[in-house]
Amino acid sequence: MRTQAAVSYGPDTGFTIEDVEIADPRPDEILVRVTAAGICHTDLVTKAMMPAGVPAVYGHEGAGIVEATGAEVTDVRPGDRVVLSYNSCGTCGSCAAGSRAYCARFAALNNAGRRPDGSAALSLDGSDVWSSFFGQSSFARHAMATRENVVVVAADTDLVTAAPMGCGFQTGAGSVVNVLRPEPDSSLVVFGCGGVGLAAVMAANALGTGTVIAVDLAKQRRDLAAQLGATHTLDGADADLVERIRELTGGGATHAFDTTGVPAVVRNAALALGRLGSLVVVGLGAGDLNLDTMDLIGGGKTVRGSIEGDANPKELVPLLLSWQAEGRFPAERLITALPFERIDEAVARMRTDVVKPVLTFATS
Template identity: 50%
Template sequence: MRIRAAVTDTPGGPFTVREVDLEVPRPREVLVRITAAGVCHTDLSSQAAWPAELMPMVFGHEGTGVVEAVGAAVTGITPGDHVVLTFHSCGACAQCAAGHPAYCRSMRALNASGGRADGSTPLSWGGAPVRGAFFGQSSFATHALAHERNTVRIPADLPPAVAAPLGCGVQTGAGTVLNRLRPEPGSSLVVIGAGGVGLSAVMAGVVAGCDPVVVVEPVASRRAVAVSLGAQAALDPADGDGIVAALLDLTGGGARHIVDTTSSPEMLARALGALRHRGDLVLTGIGTEVSFDVMSLLSKGVRLHGVIEGDADPARFIPELIALYRQGRFPVDRLVTTFPFEDIEAAVRGMRDGTAIKPVLVLD
């Protein structure tokens, strides 16, 4: 079928909306008419570093929409269902079987290879391949093919702009706190970076009863949002080494949990200084190589975590986040700025210049 998609032709090149062809669903695939798609830093970092030989390429991995068709072997999903698309996983490896599909043995092949696990791509133009199946979806498009495993049914009345970010960024931040850290009420939580992932971690910390919740973020407007969402304090990293002293003071001698979304070597060094003995330091950001003073890790008994996708099982966790949103305890909508699909480059600029915390593309 003929669809419209935001295509990238060169590494780091612009997103250009144009027509492409999409295959019909294979036996376990689901055809979804996309109603909204979040823009995530992973889309931008992947686009910048994507191999030229795997271009042109369609990115997008926070899609939501309505099912239009399903493959012959699909069960539990039917045309007309409203769904969120999330990361793909095999369902058969030890990590998937244990309820940790974010660490699937086939994660890269299924999500970041420029195609399906067998190397094929569902997209083409004029008979030439257009690479796709990014995170099992490539949802910067009017329609996407997903697998039944990365398609989660949602209530039909959930606003698409709220639903879309649940598939990755919101799931990552909230899941880091609720699935991996599982903090005790009253334990201190510091979040470094108040983008979509960081503010989702803040909201999850408030839900879990963390006290205090403290944010470190350079953009003043985002610091204000963090406080409005329940953070007791929001600090500017421009204060330099004074940040460590401030965090030690606010957390009564050191934070029990610190979640970093920046992968900044400078901020991670400060985080280690602000952590109490036997505290948890969680890395969620994709960035450059960082190093740690091993003696500091050992002497403090620091527990270092690497977390992707919030260590979530989306089929279980996304409905939990929706329930919290409906209860008024997880106001995802306050992070969202919407853009028409055709204005994807404006959405990207908003993310890069800090004016949009979570840009979401909306489609008719």
């Protein structure tokens, strides 16, 4: 069938809305009519690495309505509302142990640009399109997903708000809920107040964390963090930033979370920890970090990375939606909805006034 997709032709191009062909669902696949799709920095990082001239469709924070399912899919039905997340095989050792974000086939299922069998879900003028990004490629009016990366949600779910819970909000909140696990007497410092960082702030607040410090260069985002539960906010450009954090936390934070991937920021995050403190890093930035090994060893500190907040989407997405319904995770405060056709504007505004852009799809 034909549908429309936002096609990229390389790192230096914008997106063009084009008619593409989407294949019929295989036995284990699910065809979803996309009604909302968040834009994540991972979409843009991947786009920046794609060779020029290669048609590609990104998008991995999709949400929509199931239109058709393959013969082997028995627990998802046409008409179901769904949130799309990362793909996993469901059978490897990591998946069986509950660590789906570390699936042995993660790269092949999420970043190869093709279905697991090597075929393309999308084509343009008879040629394959790099697609199946995170098992979906949801910058399109229809996406081909699988049972493993589809989360069925309630019929009254606001899919515009729910869409980023498949990745960005899941990464921030999941890193707090699943990895750092702060307690009421804990102190958490969040470096970077974009969608991921602010999701971490909201999750920490929902868990009742006693001290939540938000660090960002932009006053507007620091102010928003305060409204969402941060007990303190600090300017990331403050020359005495580490000392300020140590003062606020009585000698160093118990937990820290970095979304920036900037080596100097990660170094400060580690230095700001108290003894036996833990830092989780999720920002995609420079490959090399310059950490103070004497500080790490002497303080017994832990630094680790996390994919998707170590989350199983089928567990975390419903939790975040329940928190939102209770007013404990006001994700809607972060979202700016823009029509699908204005995707280039949405990308540009991520650098200025928009925390989390979500594309919306009018019925056509």
